[in-house]
Amino acid sequence: MSGSATLGLRAAGVCVAVTALALAVSQFVPETAGRAQRLAVHAGALALAGAVFWFFTRRLSRSLAEVIAVARAIGSGDYRRRLHLSPGGEFAELAEAVNHMARGIEANISTITDQKTQLQAILDGMREAVLVLDAAGRVRSANPALGRIAPTVGSPLGRRPIEVIASPELQMTCDRLLADGAGPVEGSGAVTLETQLGPGRFYEVSLVRLGIGGTPAEAGVVMVFHDVSETRQLSRVRRDFAANVTHELRTPLTSIKGYAETVLAAAPELAPEKRRFLDVILKNANHMSKMVDDILNLARMEDGQGASPDARAEAGAALADAIRECEPQGQARRLVLDRQLPEGGVAVACDSGQLTQVWRNLLENAIRFGPEGSRIAMTAETDPVRGVATFAVLDQGPGIPPEERQRVFERFYRVERHRSKTPGSTGLGLAIVKHIVERHGGRVWVERGRGEMSGAAFHFSLPLARTADPAAPVAETATEARLATPAQSS
Known part of the structure; x- marks a missing residue:
């Protein structure tokens, strides 16, 4: 039974008891008693009833006053105050509820205080500087860094x-994040930019909007x-070193290749063993020359300032140009190229x-690792909603x-168990792919193929060109081009 119902029953019981007592007292007055005696008896009964009511209401008022005082103390932040009322009293259940509430608030405040202390210690110990802005775009807190x-x-x-921080770009980014405190910003409310603060000091700034989906007053930026x-x-030292070394290597490599080719062409009567030695020299010189070219290309791309916004391909x-360049390698291994790109073409920003x-x-990677006489598939899919095209090169090799x-995708990394079986690889091809794709706003990844194409499946995505028709269907063809060996084509 609730406390209010119990209190009401007790008050009604007291009233009934006092009324019954007053009526019972009047029954004990002798009939021979005068009017004055009767009035005196009734007056005494009423006085007794009044005393009982006074005692009862005084007790209630004291209990109520204590409840009010404790509630006000808790509301003012004194979460350790408790109600101490007699067990079984009118406000016993209310006192227990208030005490339970106070204990819960005290525990929650203690947890929040501990977490705030830990967070402040973490912020104070961070080498990275941290700024927190409120909804008005003003600094709310900052750490010593x-x-x-x-x-x-x-x-x-x-x-x-x-x-x-004297960075207009940083200020504009903060304003953009705070412009719509309840709306989405680039999907997740997170932005990363790079800024220079002083000579030779570069910082990557991560900005995250607070209060996503909440009210504008809850917005903020970290x-x-x-x-x-x-x-x-x-990175600059590494690029300069690689560029300088490879540049210096080009001249002696060109000389080695030239002399080897000249001797091979001018002396057809050379002994087979000597000719084999020259072939090895020329082969390795070509391999080194390709590695030098790859390193120089990678260094040039890393020194670039980003892709042109008007780039379109x-x-x-x-793909057709790439197939023509890889045709001699494919012919040597009797490979089948399954070209599955849309007939209408896919225009990308690259x-x-x-x-x-x-x-x-x-x-080249698929040709190198694919079994002789196997198939290589090139596919494409477009997502007009996201504005992205995803391409893939699938092989039937051992996979990764x-x-x-x-x-x-790291420089010079090759899967160890295939290294001795795949001559001619510089270890830079996939690193160049990764750099080009990411430089144009895409990403590249590899996974295991499915079904017949059970080898490696290299995927890369690129933004669709702005003028591309988003309604164009992706109608795949299965035109197979078999690269015949020289003996078959003769």
Whole structure:
């Protein structure tokens, strides 16, 4: 039974008891008693009833006053206050409910305080600077690392980001994130940009919007500054070293190739053993020359400032150019090329020459690892809603183990168990593919093939060109081009 119902029953019981007592007292007055005596008896009964009511209401008022006082104390932040009422009293259940509420609030506040202390300790110990903005775009909090990268006069709290860090791009990004506190921003509300703060100091800034899906008052932005100056410096040194070394190697390699070719052509009467030695020299010189060219191409691409926004290429035409360049390798191994691209073409936002290089590197990889006489498939799918085209090169080779699928895109990395069986690989082809695709806003990955194409399945995606027709159907063809061996074509 609830506390209010119990209190009401008790009050009704007291009223009934007092009324019954008053009536019972009047029955004991003798009939011979005078009017004055009767009035005195009734007055005494009423006085007794009044005393009982006074005692009862005083007890209730004291209990109620204590409940009010404790509730106000809890509301003011004194979560350790408790109600101490007699067990079985009118407000016993209410007191227990208030005490339970106070214990729960105290536990929650303690947990929040501990978490806040831990978070503050983490922020204070971070090497990365952290800025937190409120819904108005003002700095709400910052950690001490901010002072090391952007010294300010006084506290940064309450200032706009551009007043703390002189970067208009950073300020505009914060304004864009806060412009619509409840709407989506680039899908996840996260943005990454790179900015220079001082000579030779570069920072990668990660911005995450707070309160996604909430009210505008709950919006905010968290900025984390990652110092990438040393990484950029090391990357630049590595690129310069690679470019300088490979440039110096080109002249002696050209001389070696030239002399070997000249001797082979000018001395047909050479002994077979000597001719074999010269063939080995020429073969390895060509391999080294290709590696030098790949390193130089990769260095040039890394020094670029990004893809042109007007770049446009037709994927089918780029694939056709790549097939023509890979034809001698395919003929030597009697491979079947299954070209499954849309007849209407797929226009993507990519440099045409670099897209051809992507296709060529992936085809060379498939030709190198695919079994002799096997099939290689090239496919394409478009997603007009997302504005992305996804391409794939599938082979029937041994595939790539799951633990090595990320590393195959690293420079000079080759799957160990195939190294001795695949001469001619520089270990840079897939790294170049990854760099070109990501430079144009796409991504590249590899997985296990399915069905008949059970080898490696290399996929890469690129943004569709702006003028591409999003309603164009993806009608795949299965035109097979068999590359005959020289003996078969003769």
